Every structure is written in C-alpha cells, then in structure tokens.
Amino acid sequence: MQTLPLRLIPGDDLRAALEDAVRAHALPAAFVLQGIGSLSVAQLRYAGVDRPAELRGDLEILTLAGSLSADGAHLHMSVSDRDGRVFGGHVAKGCIVRTTAEVLIASLPGFRFSRETDPRSGFPELVVRPR
Template sequence: MLVFRITPGKDLKNEIGSIQKKNNLEAGIIIGAVGSLQKAALRLADEEIIDIEGPLEIICANGTVSPEGIHLHLAVADKTGKMTGGHLKEGSLVNTTVELSILEYEGTFKRIMDPETGFKELVILN
C-alpha cells in the first residue's frame, strides 16, 4: 500500500496524477482520503460540473488510478455538515492536508472508450 500526504494549495486530482507517474503505478485502487479542501470541483451524475467553496471536509473518497487516468468519487461536507458528492475534477484544492491511501493491484488498468456509455471505462488486465 502507498500512503501520501498532499499539502495545502495543491490540486488533488493533479497530485494523484503526479503520484501515479512518480511511482510508475500501472493499477491502483484509491481506498481512502482524509483531509480538507479549500474548494471542490465535482461532476454530478447528470454531467454538470459544480464548484463548491470551502472549507470542506472530505467524508469519503474511492476510485482507481492508472497511467490512462484517475476515476475518483468524492463526498465532501461544508461547515454546516451539508454533503455533496460526485466525480473529482481539476480545481479541487487542498486546505490543510489530504492523507491519501492507494492499494497497488498486481495487474494493469486500461481505460477504453465504451460506445454504450460514451465514457472511457475500466478494463482490467492481469
């Protein structure tokens, strides 16, 4: 398992991409992230992208990472406890810290365009 601390002001999605490259990670499962964000950029289920101003606490984060991309779902709570969740987009900036845990998978993850969904979907190679 790989564990990292992402520091204030960093873009969460970009930092995960940097971690993937630096560690030559062919297949990883993001099993959690604990910390806070200054703001979050999320794609909702209807594909609308929203920006949420913080401070925000990360409540839940999980997904996959490969050389072909990051697929992370994130739930955050604002100062009143209201939660919002969606697909992580660039522009989600760390507030005080994010402690990120990635479990390495002993295969390879690829993302291939699926004509049925219109998205690059996960293909698992062993």
C-alpha cells in the first residue's frame, strides 16, 4: 500500500478533485482512508433517493471514505452544520471546499479497480482484479 496525502483548497469540487488526483497519479486502485475539512456546499444522495440533497452553509466534514478508480469514485461522507446536526450519504459532484479538505488516499498497486454495471443492483459497482 502506498499513500497520497492531498490538501484541497477553497472552491475545489471535492469529488472531482479526488477523481482528478487518481487520474493524474495513474492510481489503478485506491481508496480514501480519511478526510476532514469544511464545505460551503454539500451534495449528498441519501439511501433510496435518486437525486442528491443540497446543503449550504458552514459545513464540517466529519468523515469521508470510499473507493477510487479511473472509472470514477464511490464516496460516502458525513458533515455537520453550524448547529451540530449531522447529515450523511453518497458524495455527488458539487461538494465545494470552504477553507480546506485534507484527504489521505491509499493506493493498492497490486490491484486494478473498475466500475461495471451489476445487473442485480443496476448500478456501476466495484470490480476488483489483480494487476
């Protein structure tokens, strides 16, 4: 396992920046070990809902985890608002960094991740192959 620490800056799209990092560093299989920071906008898709909910304001990233491949990301995140209410779900594009996001990515050089539609779920699901 190899690690890649990242710091995202204000205005970055969290999901897009992580997908870009995977491509820029040619990581065949990676996952997010942990992420913290803040957002001004969070786009979270809740379980069983087709469209993401948009949260706006001063949001703290409490947890961030998921898998990353050249085919895209599958990320889940929990955030809290200024009143301490916690929201969590699937990370969609449009999560905008407010002050910083500090993310630690782990790369698994012996594997290759891809996302292929699974007929049972109907979604692009993770496929793990040895390299």
